[in-house]
Amino acid sequence: MSADAKKSKDSEVPDVAASMREFAKSDINKTLTPEDRLQFYRDMLRIRRFEERSIRAYQQGHIGGFLHLYIGQEAVAVGCVSLMAEDDHIITAYRDHGHALAVGMTMNECMAELFGKHTGCSKGKGGSMHFFAPDKNYWGGHGIVAGQTPLGAGIAFALKYKKIKGCCLCFLGDGATNQGPWYESLNLASLWNLPVVFIIENNGFSMGTAMHRHSTGTPLARRAEGYDIDWGTCYGHDVYEVRHNVGQAMERAREKSRPTVLEIITYRYRGHSVADADDTYRTKQDIQDYKDEKDPLNLFKCHLVEEGVADEDALKQINNEAKEEAETSAQFAEQSPFPPVSDIQADVYWETDNPDEKASKGTLFFN
């Protein structure tokens, strides 16, 4: 990072610790118990340790295909999910491990899915990009960039149609904001007053293309103005700041049935995917700078110690537990069976699984 760029970055967030202290006092955060706060730390750590263990499994040849890591962005998923109530729903793109663990999916079912095993959350047939947990209102896990945005609007439509007072958190990347389906979703979300919060996780890159090379008209969230949708931006290294901003958007959705577009500035430490990790578009120093200044786990850890919520030993213990859980999940995944061949056409079409109720004509699979 050049000296000038670093200077402007520093001046944007003069003192991240002080800013965190302020957000800790905001209405939505001030009533949090010490156990709530520790849980945020635990949730963020679990995501990081799980993914670090998955890298090793990938290098050992246990995982094939894509593996898009969320490391660096943990405070976004954890902050957002911590605000979800019973009737709220969540959907995201392919960088989906963090949201999955945050909603309460187990490391075992997630790691097994990465290994392509039958005990995985999608029975080993989805892999890294297709984690799902309908019982936790988690609707995936989608590989087509921005393909989840009309689905997110659809979930919000269903809530409204059924007169359920909930909302849908629909995540997308900065690169996804240039895809047409998102604009169709914005149009209908505004026209039909849908309770959806579109959260742009702006990690600075669309694969290997930096935001300033792929997008004009920034901040990206400002594009919502053209659709009469409220919008805002905030930082994603501070779990309190995320909660403060997302909480307001969720309230707007639930109480006024109005959409919001919120752009959260964050950063990913790893390559686009483990299979596509070429980091020639940034320097190691860029990544180190972010880690040094704004690592979400480190910042929160210092805050917890400073606030007297926990001491170093207690936090170390949480770290050890997360590591152990990740290790156990890798063993579980390794020992699990692959899906049987007889399962190959199951769970693809509802009508195939329920032939007696098939109403459509024609074939569903190629012969």
Ligand SMILES: Cc1ncc(C[n+]2csc(CCOP(=O)(O)OP(=O)(O)O)c2C)c(N)n1
């Ligand atoms: C419609 C479509 N076009 C292209 C791709 C290939 N592709 C996969 S990920 C990606 C970059 C998306 O970046 P962003 O939305 O910023 O998400 P991030 O990876 O940063 O989480 C692209 C172009 C795809 N999967 N789908």
